[in-house]
Amino acid sequence: MLCQQCKQRPATVHFTKIVSGEKSEYHLCEQCAQEKGDFFAKAAQAFNFNHLLSGLLNMESSPGVPVPAGAPVRCETCGMSYTEFTQIGRFGCPDCYDSFSARLDPLLRRIQSSETHTGKVPLRAGEQVHARKRLQQLRQELQRAVALEQFEQAAKLRDEIRRLESQFGGEEGR
Amino acid sequence: MSLGEFLQHGMSQWIRGGGPDDDIIVTSRIRIARNLQDIPFPVLQTDSHADEVIHLVQQALSNKSVQQIGRFEFVRCSDLSALDRYMLVEKHLMSRDLAEQVKHGAIALTDDEVMSIMVNEEDHLRIQCIMPGFRLAEAWQQANRVDDALESLLPYAFHERYGYLTACPTNVGTGIRASVMMHLPGLVLTGQIHRMLSAVSQVGLTVRGIYGEGSESVGNLFQVSNQITLGETEEEIIGNLSSIVHQLIEHERAARRALLSQNRGDLEDRVCRSFGILAYARKMDSKETLQRLSDVRLGIDLGIIRGVSASILKELMVVTQPAFLQKYFREELTPGERDIRRAALIRERLRLDDTEVH
Numbered sequence: 001m002l003c004q005q006c007k008q009r010p011a012t013v014h015f016t017k018i019v020s021g022e023k024s025e026y027h028l029c030e031q032c033a034q035e036k037g038d039f040f041a042k043a044a045q046a047f048n049f050n051h052l053l054s055g056l057l058n059m060e061s062s063p064g065v066p067v068p069a070g071a072p073v074r075c076e077t078c079g080m081s082y083t084e085f086t087q088i089g090r091f092g093c094p095d096c097y098d099s100f101s102a103r104l105d106p107l108l109r110r111i112q113s114s115e116t117h118t119g120k121v122p123l124r125a126g127e128q129v130h131a132r133k134r135l136q137q138l139r140q141e142l143q144r145a146v147a148l149e150q151f152e153q154a155a156k157l158r159d160e161i162r163r164l165e166s167q168f169g170g171e172e173g174r
Numbered sequence: 175m176s177l178g179e180f181l182q183h184g185m186s187q188w189i190r191g192g193g194p195d196d197d198i199i200v201t202s203r204i205r206i207a208r209n210l211q212d213i214p215f216p217v218l219q220t221d222s223h224a225d226e227v228i229h230l231v232q233q234a235l236s237n238k239s240v241q242q243i244g245r246f247e248f249v250r251c252s253d254l255s256a257l258d259r260y261m262l263v264e265k266h267l268m269s270r271d272l273a274e275q276v277k278h279g280a281i282a283l284t285d286d287e288v289m290s291i292m293v294n295e296e297d298h299l300r301i302q303c304i305m306p307g308f309r310l311a312e313a314w315q316q317a318n319r320v321d322d323a324l325e326s327l328l329p330y331a332f333h334e335r336y337g338y339l340t341a342c343p344t345n346v347g348t349g350i351r352a353s354v355m356m357h358l359p360g361l362v363l364t365g366q367i368h369r370m371l372s373a374v375s376q377v378g379l380t381v382r383g384i385y386g387e388g389s390e391s392v393g394n395l396f397q398v399s400n401q402i403t404l405g406e407t408e409e410e411i412i413g414n415l416s417s418i419v420h421q422l423i424e425h426e427r428a429a430r431r432a433l434l435s436q437n438r439g440d441l442e443d444r445v446c447r448s449f450g451i452l453a454y455a456r457k458m459d460s461k462e463t464l465q466r467l468s469d470v471r472l473g474i475d476l477g478i479i480r481g482v483s484a485s486i487l488k489e490l491m492v493v494t495q496p497a498f499l500q501k502y503f504r505e506e507l508t509p510g511e512r513d514i515r516r517a518a519l520i521r522e523r524l525r526l527d528d529t530e531v532h
């Protein structure tokens with residue numbers, strides 16, 4: 001739909017105004033909404049915030065945007081497809097984040113200030129995060145030790161890895 | 175029950191109490207979104223998933239470590255009447271979505287209703303702390319303590335890179351929404367409000383009217399909140415919001431001073447006229463109620479009206495809403511009947527105070 005004011009740009013601001021019982025509908029582009037005065041500009045903001053997300057999501061799924069190779073179309077855990085996600089704007093389960101991460105990062109960069117959490121880390125999950133990082137590091141050291149034929153060092157590293165794995169279930173991913 | 179008793183009873187602390195800068199800041203609110211590992215988000219929940227979440231949360235809340243921080247009363251939405259659910263909505267403790275989520279929803283509340291936890295709303299848990307006045311940091315501390323205690327008992331869904339995982343990507347990361355409800359009649363009456371608000375929305379904050387449909391803001395009440403939840407720490411988010419709110423407070427105070435010095439006659443007329451209407455009208459719709467209450471509260475803050483308690487705006491903005499009205503009058507009321515009863519309730523409330531109009 002084109003803006004009813006300038007009839008040039010697409011109407012992105014839609015609202016109904018009721019003045020003493022008289023109902024008028026407005027379909028304006030953002031520029032004309034701004035010119036209509038601050039009252040309407042604020043309406044535009046409210047509208048944009050609510051629809052920002054689904055707008056972005058639909059842009060993501062538009063045919064022009066190439067799908068990253070190997071990106072799954074569906075979350076294996078809950079069965080939600082990326083298309084369904086773009087339609088309702090909600091993920092189906094916590095694993096959806098990893099299932100869709102290839103497409104998610106550009107989206108997060110746009111709707112958030114970055115795609116990496118810098119805030120609070122829960123104590124318990126934090127320990128796991130820490131242990132996982134340590135495991136990764138130990139495995140790399142083990143490979144290096146084996147390559148350099150430092151077998152005594154390698155045995156020590158292997159024991160440490162086993163200890164950590166049994167403590168945290170050796171759980172990978174996420 | 176008399177109105178006085180009614181107001182004493184079912185009222186949250188944010189409605190009765192005061193706090194710093196409460197001539198402008200109505201409430202400070204922190205809401206934290208959390209989810210449990212390995213259970214689908216509420217949008218894909220089956221009955222048994224919902225029961226599992228409810229069971230886990232209820233169990234955690236009855237644990238000693240949580241009870242030391244707050245004694246929560248836990249209730250499923252299906253055990254509340256529609257009226258009770260909508261009264262919680264009107265007290266800003268429950269979302270409209272949860273009130274309608276009768277089958278899977280639940281809510282936990284502390285006695286003073288400062289802390290509340292919505293269960294199976296959009297996320298498994300929505301931990302809320304709401305306080306009167308400008309107390310964002312304190313509200314965050316309190317919500318954070320409850321979150322810590324729950325985290326030691328519940329397997330939260332947490333991602334190394336994305337942080338706390340939420341159903342909607344606009345909440346992921348910290349999962350925090352900090353918001354402040356502001357009464358800004360000075361900025362509205364001096365025509366500065368839209369300039370201010372559009373400036374605020376350009377620094378990563380969201381502003382919306384509290385009441386009124388869509389674009390409209392009724393009663394000069396605005397909510398300012400953070401938009402970004404990922405990539406900033408909780409302290410940064412609260413700090414940014416606080417510094418903007420401080421500036422809005424200064425501008426509002428300056429606007430009120432300007433109105434008093436340059437437009438005193440008009441201002442007094444407006445305030446007293448609204449007081450007169452509230453005191454004598456026989457029919458009041460909710461929109462006019464909020465507008466008149468805003469004028470009266472401004473009159474109280476500026477010393478034009480004396481003897482009326484400052485909490486009247488908060489009290490009446492809650493109890494003149496449909497569910498509270500019907501609870502107080504103990505009958506179902508059509509919108510037309512509500513307008514008559516609303517006017518009666520307001521007159522009664524004003525008679526509880528010893529008013530002087532100067």
Ligand SMILES: [Zn+2]
Nearest residue numbers: 003006029032
């Ligand atoms: Zn236009």
Ligand SMILES: [Zn+2]
Nearest residue numbers: 075078093096
């Ligand atoms: Zn999923």
